[in-house]
Amino acid sequence: EPEVTQTPSHQVTQMGQEVILRCVPISNHLYFYWYRQILGQKVEFLVSFYNNEISEKSEIFDDQFSVERPDGSNFTLKIRSTKLEDSAMYFCASRRGGGSYEQYFGPGTRLTVT
Amino acid sequence: KQEVTQIPAALSVPEGENLVLNCSFTDSAIYNLQWFRQDPGKGLTSLLLIQSSQREQTSGRLNASLDKSSGRSTLYIAASQPGDSATYLCAVKGGGSEKLVFGKGTKLTVNP
Numbered sequence: 001e002p003e004v005t006q007t008p009s010h011q012v013t014q015m016g017q018e019v020i021l022r023c024v025p026i027s028n029h030l031y032f033y034w035y036r037q038i039l040g041q042k043v044e045f046l047v048s049f050y051n052n053e054i055s056e057k058s059e060i061f062d063d064q065f066s067v068e069r070p071d072g073s074n075f076t077l078k079i080r081s082t083k084l085e086d087s088a089m090y091f092c093a094s095r096r097g098g099g100s101y102e103q104y105f106g107p108g109t110r111l112t113v114t
Numbered sequence: 115k116q117e118v119t120q121i122p123a124a125l126s127v128p129e130g131e132n133l134v135l136n137c138s139f140t141d142s143a144i145y146n147l148q149w150f151r152q153d154p155g156k157g158l159t160s161l162l163l164i165q166s167s168q169r170e171q172t173s174g175r176l177n178a179s180l181d182k183s184s185g186r187s188t189l190y191i192a193a194s195q196p197g198d199s200a201t202y203l204c205a206v207k208g209g210g211s212e213k214l215v216f217g218k219g220t221k222l223t224v225n226p
Contacts, residue, residue: 045213
């Protein structure tokens with residue numbers, strides 16, 4: 001069964017550094033998402049991406065964040081100048097579209113900012 | 115602003131028991147509701163999706179119901195097993211929005 005995959009599973013970075021989190025959505029899916037979950041808190045929406053552009057973003061998704069689909073398979077989240085409070089689990093998700101609304105999530109990347 | 119609440123926060127039951135997990139949302143103008151399972155340190159596994167026009171959805175031992183007008187959904191798990199131990203999350207999607215708004219989850223422990 002096709003799955004959303006994410007790399008790396010765990011990333012440790014120093015405050016102020018840039019990180020890129022990578023995702024490979026399910027191959028025939030058209031809508032892509034990033035969510036995050038700070039330890040002990042709710043899963044929060046960051047951004048949705050469709051047809052090579054951002055379709056919706058939350059207040060969290062400020063100029064520090066960017067997303068890209070550099071080729072036909074990868075979907076990336078870049079975080080510039082990381083802060084301690086960016087430490088969280090970051091989940092990528094995708095859905096097929098065409099009347100199908102179920103979102104499928106990847107295993108997550110645990111980002112630790114020191 | 116949509117808020118999703120899940121009660122109880124934690125639940126411990128003996129194996130074999132039938133149980134109900136609750137989810138409530140403040141804005142009834144939802145497009146669909148999705149139930150997920152999350153194992154410790156892992157991703158979210160989609161269990162069931164109910165469209166706003168549906169009253170319930172079933173998958174194996176799981177049955178999810180939706181009462182949109184009262185802002186409530188329940189997840190019924192029949193004949194619980196230790197392997198059902200996990201955190202169960204519900205999330206709603208509003209019309210005209212792509213985002214899912216999540217509850218904090220119910221941590222279920224099924225004791226052998």
